[in-house]
Amino acid sequence: xxxxxxxxxxxxxxxxxxxxxxxxxxxxxxxxxxxxxxxxxxxxxxxxxxxxxxxxxxxxxxxxxxxxxxxxxxxxxxxxxxxxxxxxxxxxxxxxxxxxxxxxxxxxxxxxxxxxxxxxxxxxxxxxxxxxxxxxxxxxxxxxxx
Amino acid sequence: xxxxxxxxxxxxxxxxxxxxxxxxxxxxxxxxxxxxxxxxxxxxxxxxxxxxxxxxxxxxxxxxxxxxxxxxxxxxxxxxxxxxxxxxxxxxxxxxxxxxxxxxxxxxxxxxxxxxx
Numbered sequence: 001x002x003x004x005x006x007x008x009x010x011x012x013x014x015x016x017x018x019x020x021x022x023x024x025x026x027x028x029x030x031x032x033x034x035x036x037x038x039x040x041x042x043x044x045x046x047x048x049x050x051x052x053x054x055x056x057x058x059x060x061x062x063x064x065x066x067x068x069x070x071x072x073x074x075x076x077x078x079x080x081x082x083x084x085x086x087x088x089x090x091x092x093x094x095x096x097x098x099x100x101x102x103x104x105x106x107x108x109x110x111x112x113x114x115x116x117x118x119x120x121x122x123x124x125x126x127x128x129x130x131x132x133x134x135x136x137x138x139x140x141x142x143x144x145x146x
Numbered sequence: 147x148x149x150x151x152x153x154x155x156x157x158x159x160x161x162x163x164x165x166x167x168x169x170x171x172x173x174x175x176x177x178x179x180x181x182x183x184x185x186x187x188x189x190x191x192x193x194x195x196x197x198x199x200x201x202x203x204x205x206x207x208x209x210x211x212x213x214x215x216x217x218x219x220x221x222x223x224x225x226x227x228x229x230x231x232x233x234x235x236x237x238x239x240x241x242x243x244x245x246x247x248x249x250x251x252x253x254x255x256x257x258x259x260x261x262x263x
Binding site: 013 | 171232240241
C-alpha cells in the first residue's frame, strides 16, 4: 500500500491542497529541501492536467494520487480515468528546441508536460484504455524517525 | 492563498500589473481576465511584476503567453519583472525566456523602454 493515498474531486481548487499534501509527505519521506519546490510543481502540473481531462470527459470521477516514500525514492503516481490519447502518451523535450513559436500558437497546452519533464527526476507516462498514469520519482534519504 | 492582481499606468504609458500569491489552475483565470480587460481598455504595453508570486505553474504560463498574443496583435508588448530563481526556472524549462523580456526591476524595464523608443 502507498504511504498516502488521496482522491479528490476534479476541481481546480483542490490542486493546491494536493500540492500541500505532496510537499508534506515528500519532506517526511526524506526528499531534500532543495528538491521540494520541484516535487510540488511537477505533481501540481500532473494534477492540473488530470483535473482538466476529467472536467472535459468525466467531471464526477475523482482524480487519484498515490505517494510512496518508504524506499530510497519518493514516488508519486497521478491517475486519471480518461482513456489515453496520443497527446498524453509522450513527453515533449524540455526546451530542447530553439523553436518557441509553437508556444504562441496552440502549443500552450503542452507546457504542463514540458514542466513535468524538466522537473521530475524520473518520469513515466502510461496511457491505457482505463486512463493515464503519470509516475514521477525523486531521490529520498532515509525517512525521518517517528 | 488567493491571488491579488492590481495595476497602474505610468506617465509613459506602461501599465504595471502587480501580481501577488499563487498562480495555478484555480487562480490563473483572474489574471487572464485582468489582461483581457486591460487590452480591451486599450492598454497594449504591459509589465507584469512577478516579485510577489509564490507559485507559478503552466496554467499561469499559458495565461501570460495568451496575454502576449493579445498585445502583439496591437503592436504592443508584455514583459515581466522577476528575480526569483524558482519562478525563472519554469520559464527556462519551457523555453519561454526567449519569448518574454524579463527584467530585474520595474525601473530597469522602464529604462530599457525609454532606450528603445
